[in-house]
Amino acid sequence: MTDAAKDQDVPDPADPTGVPSVQRDEDRDALHILPLSILPFQTPSLHRARLIKNARLNSVVELFQGQGIGSGQMDVEELAKDYGWSGKGRKRHPDLVMLRKLAPLPSYDVYSLRMLFRQEGIEVNAIEDLKLSDSKVTELTSYMTQFTRPLIQEIYGKDDLNIQTFDDMVKLFESPDVEMVRKKLDQMAQKLRIKVRDVPKFLEDYGDVFLSLSYFRQCLDALEPIIDEFMNSMDEIRDNFQLKTNVNMMNTCDQIEGAINELMAAISGRFETFDRYTNGMWDDLTADRFKTVKKFVEEYHTTIGGCLCALTVKMNAFAVRFPSPTVGGPIKRGEFIMSEMKQGIEKVREIQANAPKIETVEWAK
Numbered sequence: 583m584t585d586a587a588k589d590q591d592v593p594d595p596a597d598p599t600g601v602p603s604v605q606r607d608e609d610r611d612a613l614h615i616l617p618l619s620i621l622p623f624q625t626p627s628l629h630r631a632r633l634i635k636n637a638r639l640n641s642v643v644e645l646f647q648g649q650g651i652g653s654g655q656m657d658v659e660e661l662a663k664d665y666g667w668s669g670k671g672r673k674r675h676p677d678l679v680m681l682r683k684l685a686p687l688p689s690y691d692v693y694s695l696r697m698l699f700r701q702e703g704i705e706v707n708a709i710e711d712l713k714l715s716d717s718k719v720t721e722l723t724s725y726m727t728q729f730t731r732p733l734i735q736e737i738y739g740k741d742d743l744n745i746q747t748f749d750d751m752v753k754l755f756e757s758p759d760v761e762m763v764r765k766k767l768d769q770m771a772q773k774l775r776i777k778v779r780d781v782p783k784f785l786e787d788y789g790d791v792f793l794s795l796s797y798f799r800q801c802l803d804a805l806e807p808i809i810d811e812f813m814n815s816m817d818e819i820r821d822n823f824q825l826k827t828n829v830n831m832m833n834t835c836d837q838i839e840g841a842i843n844e845l846m847a848a849i850s851g852r853f854e855t856f857d858r859y860t861n862g863m864w865d866d867l868t869a870d871r872f873k874t875v876k877k878f879v880e881e882y883h884t885t886i887g888g889c890l891c892a893l894t895v896k897m898n899a900f901a902v903r904f905p906s907p908t909v910g911g912p913i914k915r916g917e918f919i920m921s922e923m924k925q926g927i928e929k930v931r932e933i934q935a936n937a938p939k940i941e942t943v944e945w946a947k
Contacts, residue, residue, distance in 0.1 A: 688888025
């Protein structure tokens, strides 16, 4: 790193980091990436850096990244020494204080960050930075249908052909037809047993909470084929003549497989619980019933985000190294499991062990 990069007040002009100072959609939508540009850091060079979870599930500051140059990563304490923030008698630099708060967070998805930032008193530069990108929202349309279609039918039935999607419902209130808007607002308010002025906020909250579930479901769906391929590799390792007598290798395979299966079962179980409570909400839809479901879902954002983040990082590392079943045999895959997959696997279990217990929602009669 050049001297300029070490200067906390001057970014390194000679370093083509490959990391933009504004959020990219793929960063905003990731579970394991936190673009530091969204936070009020004093050090200019951090505006182009990212906090990421590496293959060992450690949080590191990525100072540069790109094809042909790789990824320049430092852990927070190494960075503090390099930037001259640490040492006896030194006042703690505010950027170091911030990074020390961010590094232990279990996931960097926007929904977990909202909860965790609120708990830690961390402010972002713009609230829009903690929302999914427009392209991701569009991508999640099919997942959202199961949550938005019942609302549309509950409020409007099947008679109003102009309202087919959740966006159609929201856009109603932008119509220049004031009388029609008033009528629709009244209709929704009566159904939900709230005041007319509270309808827009209800729709905003409704869309956001179920968009979060759609996002997490898509993340889980994306993982399943990679996990299947990984499990097949484990079977091949166990059957390999050279490897099956390696007790340490066999125990590691059992440990990793057990951790992944436990985590997948826990995530699936929570989704089943969410579905059950969401379906119960429709027995007598009110804004208060929705608030109960909203609170319940939000309490588990950080747990699900952390579990999915850990699994995604581990499985993506495997998929990048072995993009198809024909790449790398059991020996190579066994070496990768011992060197990379094994490291940090205990953190996967810790996330689940520290998760809040699922409470029972009692619907008022």
